[in-house]
Structure formats: C-alpha cells, structure tokens
Amino acid sequence: MKADQVLDAKGLACPMPIVKTKKKMNDLEPGQVLEIQATDKGSTADLQAWAKSTGHDYLGTETEGDVLRHFLRKSGGNTETAATVIPEISLEDFKGKVEKGEHITILDVREVDEYEEKHIPGVIHIPLGEVEKRAGELNKEDEIYVICHSGRRSEMAAQTMAKQGFKKLINVVPGMRDWTGKTE
Template identity: 80%
Template sequence: MVKANIVLNAKGLACPMPIVKTKKKMKDLKAGEVLEIQATDKGSTADLQAWAKSTGHEYLGTEAEGEILHHFLRKGEENFSDSVPAILEISLEAFKQKVESDEPLNILDVREVEEYEEAHIPGVVHIPLGEVEKRSNELNKDDEIYIICHSGRRSEMAAQTMKKQGFKRLINVVPGMRDWTGKIE
C-alpha cells in the first residue's frame, strides 16, 4: 500500500462529499505529499481521478480492502491554476420544465452504472464520468448538451473535460438526480 502523509476518512459519504472533503484536506498538504482517502462510495474512484486531473494533482491509484477503497493522491505544485473555465448552469426546476415541454434535448447522464440503472430520465445518453474523456466522440460537439449526475459535481467535471475537447454548448444541471421529481425509467 502507498504510504500517505495524511489519511482522510470519507467512508459512508456519497457524491459530492468525498470530493468536497478531499479538496479541503488537500490544502493541509505541501506539494509532493500524499493524501489517502478512505471511501465506500464506488463512484469515488472516477470522481477522484477526474478531480485530480482537473486540479493539477496526481492520482496514484486505488486499493480495495473489502468494502473500503483506499485512494491515493499526490498534491501538485502550488502554482497550478485552480481557475477553470466556467460552465453554464441550469437549476433543476428550470431543467425539469424543459424536459416536460417535450422539446428535443441532448442530456448526458454521467453517474455510475448502478446509479443510472436505479433510475434515469427517459432518453438520456449514459456515459459514466470515468469514460467521458474517451467516449465523448459519441456526442456532437455542436449540440447543446445538458449534463446531469447525482448532485452537480461530477457533471461539472465532465463538462470541464468536454470543454477542453472542443464542446462549446454545455450546461450543468444543478443539483441533479438527487432531487429529481420528474419522469424516470
């Protein structure tokens, strides 16, 4: 197992809390030091990989020990720009009105397979966050795309990844499926 300078207990927490706690704890480390995040949320692996990449930290890997996932991140250089281009947001209520109006929409659900299979908006495209970078070519870069996850955090990371690939009309749905009350499959 990788030797960590600090251990963060994120067991029992669901998205977006492992990322929120990781972001706060990372401030306690110096560049080059390693943070171990102990989590039980299966989606935390893809979340932490994407977050590390977007913030200049190094994802070192994940080791499973029963139900506990031990994620390891090395803090990047202090001068890495934490400012990423802003992604447009739409409130869940305004998004629900668009969905219910039956106007044609391109919706991308970036939750993990288990979350998606439990319930999703009819007609969405499903690409888990961890696969967005390599599968975004399945989508049209010129389309307006609404991106949704559980809370709005993973969808924001997916949008950042897609923006770097040339997508220009991305809209993050906030807060996400956690509070969705519309039709589901």
C-alpha cells in the first residue's frame, strides 16, 4: 500500500503511537494516507479504535518481521467527534477499592498477551478490539472500572461503551503499567 507520509512509532508503547498519530494526521490533507510503523502489539486495536472514534479510515495492517505497518486515510472535515467525558480514578484510589475487597466490576481491555502476563484477580477481560461487539456481556447498570496499560485504550473502550448506553464507566489512570497490587 502506498502512503503519503510515514510515521516511525517503533519501540513506543501505548499511548505514544496514538499520540504521535494524532499529531501527524493534522499535517495531512483529507484523503491522504499515513503509514504508522509500530512494534507495539496493541497498536493494531488501538489504531482501529482511534480511527473509528475520529472518523478516519483504517485501511489495514501489513506485517514485516516485528514491524506492524498500519495505514490510515485522513477523512475530510472535522475529524473529532463529540466525546462523552469519562470520569477517571487514580490508580492509588482504585487500588484502595480493590484491596478493601469492594465488590466492583473491572474490565481489562489490554491485548491477550498483556493480560496473560499479569492481571488483577477477578477482572473481566475483553480486548479493546472486541469491546464494541462484546459489551453486551456486561451489565449496563453496573459501575465498571475500565483499565488498560496506561489509560488511553481504557478511555477509548469506555467511549465505545458509553455510545452503547453504559452510564457508570470509570477510567483507571494510569493503569497496569504502574499497578503494584495483587496479580494473577
């Protein structure tokens, strides 16, 4: 696939590929294609969800060794959609709730390999790329704490769920990157 511009995001972890992509998309004209080169395995789901939430076209991903080459086409007009404000909780306050044994619903939206490496006991795991189609597995009336690696994917997941009628969503920031509590 031919790209108009290339963004090197190799070696960067979430949320940096999205942050750099957002900035680079501002330099493109509507209809132009950006190639994002990344090594973060979670970047595929991240970029798909980000493109959908901003109105850009996710064109696909090609793999060359360890490098994922993602292609996005810039849409025309205003690409930022009106987003619901998702409340946040600090990792410290969230950890307090978990350690007190409060009965809370926790949704981990990281990729399978990240989840399998370590996760909070009792969480529900739905990778970001599956949230839109699997959100129905959760109760819309529950207060749901959404967590990822840094807080960016969980924000995107919560936005997706809010559009489906979930009203009690809380984004855990920064996420599992800094989690020091019990894990499985």
